Amino acid sequence: MKIMKKVSCVIITYNGMKWIENCLRSLERSDYPVDVIVIDNGSNDGTIELIDSSFKNVNFVKSPKNLGFGAANNLGFEMAASNHSEFVFLLNQDTIIYPDTVGRLIDVFTSKKTIGIVSPLHLNDNGDKLDKKFEEYISAKTCQDFISDMTLGNPKAYYEIGFVNAAAWMVKAAAVTESGLFAKECFHYGEDSNFLQRLKYHGFSLVITPFSKIHHLREERKGQLTEKFRKEQTLLAIKSIMLNLNFSSGRKRTLMLKFLLSKVKTLKIRDFFLILYHYLYLSRKYSQIKNRYKMKNQNINFY
Secondary structure, three states, X not given: OXXXXXXXXXXXXXXXXXXXXXXXXXXXXXXXXXXXXXXXXXXXXXXXXXXXXXXXXXXXXXXXXXXXXXXXXXXXXXXXXXXXXXEEEEEEOOEEEOOOHHHHHHHHOOOOOOEEEEEEEEEOOOOOOEOHHHHHOOOOOOOOOHHHHHHHOOOXXXXXXXXXXXXXXXXXXXXXXXXXXXXXXXXXXXXXXXHHHHHHHOOOEEEEEEEEEEEEOOOOOOOOOOHHHHHXXXXXXXXXXXXXXXXXXXXXXXXXXXXXXXXXXXXXXXXXXXXXHHHHXXXXXXXXXXHHHHOOOOOOOOO
């Protein structure tokens, strides 16, 4: 008889009325039992009322304000830890899983002890293609043998990969205990790449498995990027370099210089001075943050 591991699924909602019912219904059909935790970040579109009325078995936390993606997930991690969960399934509100998604993700962890996170394949809305963003993460360099094996019909159980966003991460509790929670320095966006940098530093890997799938329903969202968003992306790029535990000081210097020069070439002078300020005047602060994240056992224990 197969022994079931204890799994908590953490979903962060924010004005997710359009997607959340389908997401939670798909979890109800899961072959593998999961405890569902939903943290709402101050929705005002009916999301809260829908979950309250239709999903009584969900552990539902209603924040009066937007905590940000990372901080809200940290609250979910802490709730999962109090339940002594062995795995935490971070799932976006705009996703749909299959009945076998969770079980197939859990199976991968038996392959190698150092696997910290397993991600399923992300399909588009219709399920006839890979999600466009997910497809960009896969190349011969970032995910060795995946393209060849899938093309020739010889898929392996899992493939190590450099990055996959946190839309559907199955996270081993032990990896969180050692690597720490999401960085509070990242309010929204960038927290997943920072977490993966620390995961790698502490000896864990991120993998994808071709035998588990989800739908990521985001293709119809369009619109131009605002200047505020562009600035946030520049700040995230700075933090990605300055807080990377795997970079030497020389590597960090080289990357920041290249980043500076790229802004000069495109005449983005404001970005140039923003990068210069963070590198010259905030380096000590970044070093202190990095030293904190080098420590193991980050004040969360699942056992």
